[in-house]
Amino acid sequence: MSDKFTPMMRQYRRIKSEIDPDVILMFRLGDFYELFFEDAKYAAPILNVALTKRSGYPMCGVPHHAMDSYLGKLIRAGCKVAICEQMEDPAAAKGIVRREITRIITPGTITEEGALEDERNNYIAAISHFPGKGFGLAALELSTGELIVENHENIASLIDAIYRIAPCEGIVPISEDSPDEERKQTDIFKQSGVNCVTPVDGWFYEESFAYTTLTNHFTVASLEGFGCEGNSAVIRAAGAILYHVKENLRRDLSHVTAMRLGQTSGYMTLDDATCGHLDLLPMAGRNKAHTLYGVLNATRTPMGARLLHRWVARPLLNLETINNRHDAVEILTKTRSILTPIRDLLAEVRDLERTIARVSLGRGSPRDINAISNALKIAPEIRERLEPAAKGEVLEKILNGLLPLNELTDTIDKTLVESPPATMNEGGMIRTGVNTELDELKDAAANGRAWIAKYQADEIKRTGIKTLKVKFNKIFGYFIEVSSGQLANVPEEYVRKQTMVNCERFITPELKEREEKIIGAADRSIILENEIFDALREKVVSETAAIQAVASAIAELDALCSLADRALALDYTRPAMDESDTIRITDSRHPVIEQLPDSERFVPNDVELNCSTRQIMVITGPNMAGKSTYIRQVALLVVMAQMGSFVPAKTASIGIVDRVFTRVGASDDLAKGRSTFMVEMEETANILNNATTRSLIVLDEIGRGTSTFDGISIAWAVAEYLHNTPAVKAKTLFATHYHELTDLSLTLNGVVNCNVLVRERGDSVVFLRRIVDGTADKSYGIAVAKLAGMPETVLHRAREILENLEADELSESGISA
Structure with missing residues (x-):
């Protein structure tokens, strides 16, 4: 059966059989990467290229120089791609060119610059369940060399962590001994928003094997230095992920120089619902500018942007660490003469983290x-x-990380030309004086080009053919091109090589003899340049750890400078942090809404919460008046303060919060068969079961998805539980349209009523956006309906029915009985 295939196609089919069927093979043929059979049919529409045929087989292809952008399209479509390269020079090959798969790229292991987002990390993750010791989580960022591991006591904590890290891919074990583990881990990844899940052999996770994988990779006797010795859960996850990426995906991991054990206890917990409700981070379908990250991100480097993203997702809990970060931001805000030039210098720094990773992976240009x-x-x-x-501690640490690597930079500058080419294929990257042989070869090639120019001029003069040109291509080498109208003047010694539509091409023995010298010198020159460059690259790779340390210092300084710049530009103030249970803010503003270009002038508001006299704020008022904005902005300011940012307020005193919970909005989860009300109840149950006295709870309308009496009853009981349960006596902002809940303040001494001020003008209302103590006397629902453009006949009828409802005198026709 295989006899019908050409030798090249037999080679393709053999290599394709070495990888999983769901992996697309990009097969290097000359200047193109080509795809065949089902791969071509599937990929052509994704790549937006024509589906053609080669020898009757479906085929499509993309130019090698544009591979990164096409690869990005495949990865964003959820594909896994194997890159098959030519391992020898086709001109020197005897028979079929030797080809091998050099790497397999999956959504979680992209390193190609054109396929990555500058501001987001790109992790691949693994989890391990160790009965009695909880879960281990490992996440590898191949494009930067970062490997982080964490321990989690339960599934809820693990899911929150995966959502926070946001890996693009997860791996799960296949094992006959534990057939349910693949399904369980897949479910965990899916619940955490990870859509690409890759099964791997279960023995990757065996503890002794994983331990050996890690110690061999880091060339250490134990994992004590990483704080992971005896930590079975993280050892299994980390070992499995390193082995999979190195062996299955054939990737170099020499730039992964450390394993960092994340201290999950040192960070505020933010679950996926809270991150979404508060618009903390960019998500699919959401404008980045309309998120807290978008407002705070004025970083000048991709490394700084990624670090700031992590800071937003992981606010701090340690008072000293928070104050140290605030100290650094404050110093930078008070020394603008230093801040501005530093930011100008940062703008000149490329993505050092990912660049050294590419170089370490052997793909650096x-x-x-x-x-x-x-x-x-x-x-x-x-x-x-x-x-x-x-x-202060933070800036001093950064200063110590910005150490010069003069020997390395001197070597690079003395070796490479000032503006080197993008690729190594054409030469021209090594300075004159680096290598005597190379200089001689370059001179020979340059003199050869001068000889060609003189030869052309001499031939024009000798033959009288003014349109004669000496040209070059890879098929014929150097040749003489003469237009059709001048063929009668061609000398007899010219040997015809090719006839074109408007001209003919010739060669001469003299030209071919010189061609061998020119091309030989140029080819040898390129080979020698590549050898010199490879040696330079190895020297750079040997300094990977030092370069990564500089990149880390630059990233942290950039993130701090961004916070300082935003504090100055947006009139933020430093919050006073303490360990109390009090949040007291004057003239607080919503950091995102106040920056929207088409928003009205933002009205600031005060807030005071504690766990005794002002534990639960029941906030009433009409729709669109600002209740939801207010309760969200309080939560946002707490997040900002604990991530190290200044806050939009006149003054702020904030007791550290261990977790922010939100129950906001209404949405179905039809895929899981859950109604709006069910989603609402599950989120509320999560709050009641996990909140502590140090938590902050934001509740926006509990109980709307059922009957009025059921809704009021549930909302009332929730408020009582939060007030009366010592372990869950959390600070709470409770926005509601159930005016009956304002009676809670009569029996619960920690409940205070607040409302949004409204000014009435006839049948219309003006929202003043001010939050004050007291209860709202009306809902103003009909006034809001008028603002929405409801027909006047409907509004008139609604007023009529409302009057009779309030009088408890509604007949079947809606008129007073």
């Missing part, structure tokens, strides 16, 4: 090496600018 050198040379300049202001 001359421009990547040059970018590393430029960034490393800027680091001492940043250090010099920062030094006068580097007071």
Whole structure:
């Protein structure tokens, strides 16, 4: 059966059989990567390229120089892709060119610059369940070399962590001994929003094997230095992920130089519902500018942007750490003469984290090496600018991380030309004077080109053919091209090589003899340049850990400078942090809404909450008056303060909060068969079961998805439970249209009533957006319906029915009985 295939196609089919059927094979043929059979049929519409045929087989292809952008399209479509390269020069190959798969790329292991988002990390994750010791979570960021591991006591905590890290892919074990584990772990990833889940062999997770994988990779005797010795859950997860990426995906991991054990106890817990309700981070279908991250992100480097993203997702709990970060931001805000030039220097730094990762993976270009050198040379300049202001633990640590690597940058600058080419294929990247043989070869090639130019001029003069040109292509080499109208003047010694539509091409023995010298020198020159570049790349790779340390310092400084810049530009103030149970803020503003270009002038509001006299604020008022904005902005300011940012307020005193809970809005989950009301009740149950006295709860309309009496009863009981249960006596903002709930303040001394001020003008209302103590006397629902454009006849009828409802005198026709 295989006899019907060409040798090249037999090679393709053999290599394709080495990988899983769901992996697309991009097969290098000359200047193109080509796809065949079902791969071509599936990928062509994703790549937006024509589906054609080769020898009768379905085929499509993309140019090799544009591979990164096409690869990005496949990965974003959820594909896994194997890259098959030519492992020898086709011109020197005897028979079929040797080809091998060099790497397999999946959604969680992208390193190609054009396929990654600058501001987001791209993790692949693994989890391990160890009975009695909870769960281990490992996440690898191949494009930066970061490996983080965490312990979690239960599934809820694990799901929150996966949502926070937001990996693009998860791996799960296949094992005959534990057939349900694959399904369980897949469900956990799916619940956490991870759509790409890859099964791997279960023995990757065996503890002794995973331990050996880790110790061999880091070349250490034990994992004590990483704080993971004896931590079975994280060892299994981390070992499995490293082995899978290295062996199954054939990726180099030399730039993964450390494993960081995350301290989950040191960070505020934010579940996926809270992150979504508060618009903390960009999500699919949501404008980045309309998120807290979008408002705070004025970073100048991709590393800083990614770190700031993590800070928003993981507010701090340790008072000293929070104050240290605030100290750093405050120093930068008070030394604008230092802040501005530092930010200007940061803007010149490329993505150092991902660039050194590409170089370590063997895919770094001359421009990547040059970018590393430029960034490393800027680091001492940043250090010099920062030094006068580097007071306090955070800035001093950054200063110590901005160490110069002069020997490395000198070597790079002395080796590479000032503006090197993007690829290594054409030469021209090594400076004159680096290698004597190379200089001689370059001179020979350059002299050859001068000889060609003189030869053309001499031939034009000798033959009288003014349109004669000496050209070059890869098929014929150098040739003489003569237009059809001048063929009568062609000398006899010209040997015809090719006839074209409007011209003919010729060669001469003299031209071919010179061609061998020119091309030989150029080819040898390129080979030698590549050898010199490879040696330079190895020297850069040997400094990976030091370069990563500089990148880390730059990222942290950039994130801090971004917070300082936003504090100055947006009139933020430093919050006073303590361990009390009190939140007291004057003139607080919503950080996102106040920045919307078409928003009205924002009205600031005060807030005071504690766990005794003002534990639960029951907030009433009409729709659109600002209740939801107010309760969200209080939660947002707490998140901002604990992530290290200043806050939009006149003054702020905030006792540290361990967790922010939100129950906001209404949405069905039809895929899981859950109604709006069921979703609401599950979110509320989560709050009641997990809140503590240090939590902050935001409740926006509980009980709307059922009958009025049921809804009031549930909302009332929830408020009583939060007030009366010592373990769950959390600070709570409770917005509601159930005016009956205002009676809670008569019996519960921690409940206070607040409302949104409204000014009536005839049948219309003006929302003043001010939150004050007291209860709202009306709902103003009909006035809001008027603002929405409801027909006047409907509004008139509604007023009539409302009057009779309030009088308890409604007949079947809606008229007073």
